[in-house]
Amino acid sequence: MNIRRAVSRTMAGAALLIALPACSDKFLQVENPNLIDATTVDPNASAAILANSAQQDYQNWYGSSIMYSGWFTGEINVSDTFPTRNEFGYRQVENLNGDLTTYLWGPVSVAAAEGKSVLDLALPTPTTNIIGVQAAMFRAYTILDMATDFCQLSLSGSVPLTQKQGLDSAIYWFTKAITIGNANGTAAALTYVNASLVGRARAYLQEGNLALATTDANAVPAAFNYNLQYVQDLTANETRLVNRMWQFTFDRGSTDVPMAYRVGDPRVKWILAPGPGYTEQDVIAGHPYGIQQKYPAYASPIRLASGIEAGYIIAEASANPVTQLAWINTQRVANGQGAYTGATDAASVMTELYNQRAREFWLEGRKIGDLQRSAASTTFNFQPAGSVYYKPGYPNVGTQTCIILPYSETSTNVNFPH
Secondary structure, eight states: OOOOOHHHHHHHHHHHHHHSOTTOGGGGOOOSSOOOOGGGSOHHHHHHHHHHHHHHHHHHHHHHHHHHHHHHHTSSEEOOOOHHHHHHHTTOOOTTOHHIIIIIIHHHHHHHHHHHHHHTSOOSSTTTOHHHHHHHHHHHHHHHHHHHHBSEEOSSSOSOEEHHHHHHHHHHHHHHHHHHHHHHOSHHHHHHHHHHHHHHHHHHHHHTOHHHHHHHHHTSOTTOEEEEOOOOOOSTTHHHHSOHHHIIIIISOOEEOOGGGOSSOTTSOEEEOOSTTOOOSSOOTTOOOEEEOSSOSTTOOEEEEEHHHHHHHHHHHHTOHHHHHHHHHHHHHHTTOOSOOSOOSHHHHHHHHHHHHHHHTTTTTOHHHHHHHOGGGOOTTOOOTTSOOSSTTSOOOOOOSSBOOOHHHHTTOTTSOO
């Protein structure tokens, strides 16, 4: 990896300068993968800083991931003029697309590697250390999202991994976070445990392991909620610390709410552009600019795990239309839609369950996983392959259901076939 950030970069560079003799030409040598050597880090002094850095890199990437996967699945329109971003909108992303490396694969690879750096340390009391819980959980979420968003993945320069292998790896790290967190037993550690149970249930569901997905989801309190926190820091740290969805909405005018999502549902918050200061980059004739309000500020939190998601997992994993309808009607009534009156065959009920998921988890990065689990059920404002893209001058919508790896990874990773 050739990207390092914040504390991790500073510590690695300082350690290198201290270790090298004067005038050594080894300063110019770079190992692959270029990760922090765990043996050079003091676990007592630095582990918490490194764990926070891994978490922050994941949070920073997550905001971008929500936007790109939102374009990809029809959650938001690409009101951006960049051809690289419109490729996501019409689902024909090329491996030379620069945004793949800059905004997606590069940052998520760093987050995964930083989490591993912490977990490689000889932490004090490793079986109960909350730093290990935090690092394991965020490494797990990072890998889970890699395995859901991308068609294949690689961890720290590894051989190509399938989505299934990535999900298995995420499950391993979630299990580690749950085990250490339960042994720790503090309120903070148990919060990580519940968030990890939701993540592991999501991974099991994505794999098709419905029984284990149900077991984990049932263990999560219904009222549980875990948010990623952001801050309004409009300085040189802005891109790293703020909510990226709002940054690209307000600063760049890159996201526009599709007409299908402009519904009277409290889960889908949006407004028409109120005037000066709200300008979309790429104006679509006859389409008034709709601004998402799920994240209406630089410091808006983003939900990562919740009891409501656990409930959706239980309903889907039941594979029982009666159970699913009960959940669907509860969600519809709670959000002002009234009871479901459509067909009650299994396929129709699953489609309605996915329609409710599309509203509940709008702009939370879930829909791309829904698409891969059941393309037939993912119909809420999803443009089928071959349909005309909503903006003129671009190709028709392609067949991609996951995001390819960038050429920068496949061409430089010696473990990929060349």
